[in-house]
Amino acid sequence: MRVGLLTEGGYPYAAGEGGQWCDQLVRGLGGHEFEIYALSRGAxxxxxxxxxxxxxxxxVRTAPLWGDPPEALEGTAGGAYGKRERRRFGEHFGELAAAIGSVGAPPSDPADDPGPTGSPSDQAYRFADALHGLADLAHDAGGLGPALRSEQALRTLESACRAPGAHPAVYGTRVADLLAASALLERALRPLSLDWYGARDGDRGLAAVDLCHATSAGPAALPGLLAKRFFGTPLLVTEYEVRLRAYYLNSAASAAGLSLPVRTLLAAFHRLLTAEVYRRADLITPGDAQVRRWQERCGADRERLRTVPPGVDERPYEDVGEGAEGTVVDDGRTLVxxxxxxxxxxxxxxxxxxxxxxxVRLRVVGTPLPGNQPPDGVCFEEFASPETYAAGSVVLAGAADGFPLPLVEAMFCGRATVSPDAGTVREVIGGTGLVVPPRAPRELADACLALLRDPERRARLGAAARARALELFTVERHVTAFGGIYLELISHAPARQDAPADPSVPFAHATGAHPPLSWSARQAPTWAGRR
Amino acid sequence: MSAPLCDGNAPTSAGIPSADTATPVTPAPGDPVKALLHRHRELCARAVDPLEIAAVLEARGIAERVAAECRHRDVFSLAEELYARVRRDPAPTVWGSGRHTAFREAPPARLPGPDGWWTAGRFAALWLIAYGLLGDPLLTVLLDGRPAGRMDLVRALSAAAPTAVALACAVALAAWCARWYALRMGHALAVSRTLGAFRTRAWPALVSATGLFLGALLALLWALHAALDRHPLPYPAAPLAATTALGGLLFLARLTAVRGCARAGALAVLAACAAEAVPLLGAWLPGGGPPAALASAAAAHGPAAIPLVACAVPALALLGHALTALSRASAHRRGAPATAPDGLTDPADPGTPPMPQAPGPPVRPPHPEPHTPSEEQGR
Structure with a gap:
């Protein structure tokens, strides 16, 4: 079976997030073939x-999602659409602009008719319609790049911002904002213009892929959406970090650089795009409950959500966790x-x-904060090795936000843990460690003391934590889960009629397509008495 | 939206702790959301929608527990209340507040349009300059039909010296005028509320920039000729006008080429080239024909008439084209503010996370190697 792995700013690039689990997945599923379609995020x-x-x-096929559109992407259009293409472009881009211009706008009068902007579901519908119209146009005309940067696009965007139901924040749009917004929209829509969906030279691209696996719901999933539309390829979306949430965080951090109208338009676009991806995806696999909450909030259907916790390589922690000879032992007075x-x-x-x-000693993993003098008996280590965790009688682990990797590592080492309650700590630790309120020194100290004074409880909790981690967070379980999901999705996908069935693809033969009895030879039995 | 549900007795921003400290909210008597709102006032005021507030609150460690203290089901509904309650000022336009000094002339490095036009335009410009310096004496010599002597060359070179110096100075002048134009355009982009308003600002700026350049070039030429030439004043007007027209043509061609209209500029320059080459060819080739007739007709009005007409007509045509082409906002993309520090003129995508400085993830470095089994660049 051939899996198209769709990434944005991650795998196979070494610099970027999310490469680790993709690498584990690709290496772990040796029975499948992978094609990687990667969008890069910078030079x-x-x-x-x-x-x-x-x-x-x-x-591996790559395309840049940054900078000006490459010359090659301008396709046959080359800035000169015909009259018919210009009309089609104006129609679809106008719909798209109207949808993103009116997201989040308060209804003018609740008693009134919703008007042209309509309800959120109406916006989502218009957005999806426009997106697919643009995809068809890009497929026919060979690219959208020049059109999205043309004067026509600016005019369309301008009239969408001045339309009656537009968001108040985009009312004050200046021409410079229009330029910036159209350039950024062009960048976000660039996957539509790529030649990944079957080129004229016979390269079938994503048409030859049996399953699309997108590593985020943002622009990375756009090729998957198109493959689903053009070829009916099932789409699986996996998120360990919600792309939309990351978008908002970066947008908030870079707020000084761009004006409010541009940020409003772009945020609306990404929000609608994410919702569309969640709506079309056959299965969505969040990494934890926090991601899951975001996905549900953004319109993912609860029935198609299936949590797959990330896998952590457990082998380095094997010796320490099993208490093998020669490893560091618990001395009863060290906190990590x-x-x-x-x-x-x-x-x-x-x-x-x-x-x-x-x-009692304290070992801190990380670097000291400037201007924050630690007391005596505290030593710093830059990276956590298995020995670091092993030295601790009690490991204080967690993460302010997202998946707490150090906590899982400490669990693999079989150490009792105390974690400030943040992110997805409670979900990870289950009942196998202590959880205290965040930034509460008294509660933290009490929990540490309770564990330091009770070696038996420490050992019990550590063993339980290790068992839980081995059950939930190993690479093997992670890879197996995805292997099963691949098979499940491909079993639901309709058999391709256009191509001869590939024996390497499971379920390629629909049951009943080749019945054991031939239907064509309609010979009456001899005893029927006919000639 | 501009003034939604807002407490009239909200304290001012003085004494509000930094938003970074995400200590759990101590339930204020009555309204815990208000305390939260004051702590994260800047975030709430700048946020474009409730989800942005929710994302940042979560990143600051405010999760379900705090939401429950604020009597909300989850962070999302808490963020919605915060978004609805904050007083939002009318959109502060970042670009309109004097930031347009960051606008700059587009770098000529990667020019849009086919490369062929750019190269052809360059060669044509070199030819035009060469003709502007030495063309008139050459044409005179060819029309006279006598063999050129050594003295002719010396005289021609000395006569060309002021023009050459003026054209060299005109490069700096043109750069300054183009920069002034780019600044005017950047300002127009930042303050225009509609594309129509931009258009009404754009064309006078182009006319002013061209006029400024032409006037300054003419004054420069006159001054240099007065200083360096032994001609009696008043100096004949046609050669000055011809050189000015040449400068104007090249200025406009360059101005349009960096804004994505390389083809129009190159065509105008090539047309001027051809118009100058034809009479020269006619004077050089023995025999009659239209080129020879053109050459003799031009000689009747003085040799400078040829470059004057050859440059002025395409320059005017190019100006006419530029008045429409450069009045489009999309032509000024490359003059947009440079927010990206790495030399990109486009503004950076607000959602693009900053790249890690060191190659590779910080925790466990993978094995990056230039391993390309069948790498194919997407088109």
Missing amino acids: RQERCGWYGLPEQVRR WAGGRAEPYLWEALDIVREAEPG
Whole structure:
């Protein structure tokens, strides 16, 4: 079976997020073939090189999602659409602009007719319609790049911003904002103009793929949406970090650079695009409950959500976790902090612990914050090795946001943990460790003391944590889960009629398509008495 | 939207702790959301929709527990209340507030349009300059039909010296005028509310920039000729006008080429080239024909008439084209503010995360190697 792995700014580029699990997945599923369709996010990323690719990766196609559109992307259009194409473009882009211009606009009068902007579902419908219209146009005309940067696009965008039902924030749009917004929209819509959907030279691209696996719901999933539309390829969306959430965080951080109308338009576009991806995807696999909440909020159907926790390579922690000979043993008086930045409340907690149990040491994974003097008996280590966790009687682990990787590593090492309650800590630890309120030194110290004074409880919790981690967070389980999901999706996909059935693709023969009895030879039995 | 449900007695921003400290909200008597709102006021005021507030709140460590304290089901509904309650000022336009000094003349590095036009235009421009310097004496010599002597060359070179110096200075002048035009356009982009308003600002700017350049070039030429030439004043007007027309043509061609109309500029320059080459050819080739007739007709009005007409007519045509082409906002994409520090003139995508400085993920470096089994660049 051939899987198209759709990425944006990650795998196979070494610089970028999310490469680790893709690498594990591709290496783990040796029975399938992979084609990687990667969108890169910057010149620096392209310079930093790739992961080493195993042989099941049959080919890699890349396209830049940054800078000006490459000359080659301008396609046959070359800036000169015919009259008919211009009309089609104006129609579809106008719909798209109207949809993104009116997202989040308060209804003018609830009693009134919703008017041309309509309800959120109406906006989503118009957006999807326009997106697919643009995709068809890009397929026919060979690209959208020049049209999206043309004066016509600016005029369309301008009239959408001044339309009666537009969002108040885009009312004040200046011409410079129109230019910036159209350039950024062109960049976001660039996957539509690529030749990944079957080129004229006989390269079938995504048409030859049995399943599309998008690694985020943003622009990376656009090729998957199009493949689903053009060829009926099933689409699987996996998110360990919600792309839309990351978009908002970066947008908020870079708020000073762009004006409010541009940010409003772009945020609306990404929101509608994400919702459309969630709506069309056959299956969505969030990594944890936080991601799941976001996906549900953005319109993902609960029935098509299936949580697949990320896999962490457990082999480095094997010796420590099993308490093998020669590994560091628990000395009963060392705490290890592996929960992100070491903030002052940690020193307060340490003081409280030391009042009760003098001689307790603290090892901190990370670098000291400037202007934050640690007390005596605290040592810093830049990276956490298995030995670091092993040295700790109690590991204070967690993550302020997202998946707490240090906590899982500590669980693999079989150490009792105390975690500040943030992100998805509770979901990861289950009942196999203590959870305290965030930034609360007194509660943190009390939990540490309780564990330090009770070696038996420590051992029990550590063993339970290790068992839980082995059950939930191993690479093997992660890869197997995806292998099963691939098979499930391909079993639901209708058999292709256009191409001869590929024996390597499971379920390629529809049951009943070749009945054991031939239907064509309609010979009456001899006993029927006919001639 | 501009003034939704807002407490009239909200304290001012003085003394509000930094938004980074995400201590759990101590339930204020009555309204815990208000405390949260004051702590994250800037975020809420700048957010484009409730989801942005929810994303940042989560990143700052405010999760379900705090939402529950604020009597909300989840962070999303808390963010919606925050979004609805904050007072939003009318959209502060970042680009309109004097930031247009960041606009700059587009770099000529990667020009749009086919490369062929750009190259052809360059060669044609070189030919035009060469003709502008030495063409008139050459034509005179050819029309006279006598063999050119050494003294003719010396005289021609010395006569061309002021023009050459003026054209060299005109490069700096043109750069300054183009920059002034780019600044005017950047300002027009930032302050125009509609494309129509931009158009009404754009064409006077082009006319002013061209007029400024032509006037300055003419003054420069006159001054240099007065200083360096031994001619008695008043100097004949036709050669000055011809050189000015040449400068204007090249200025406009360059101005349009960096804004995506390389073809029109190159065509105008090539037309001027041809118009100058034909009489020269007619004077050089023995025999009659239209070129010879043209050459003799031009000689009757003085040799400078040829470059004057040959440059002025395409320059005017190009100006006419540029008045429509450069009045389109889409032609000024490359003059947009440079927010991306890495030399991209386009504004950076607001949603693009910053790239890590060091190659590779920080925790476990993979094995990056230039391994390309069958790499195919997307078109």
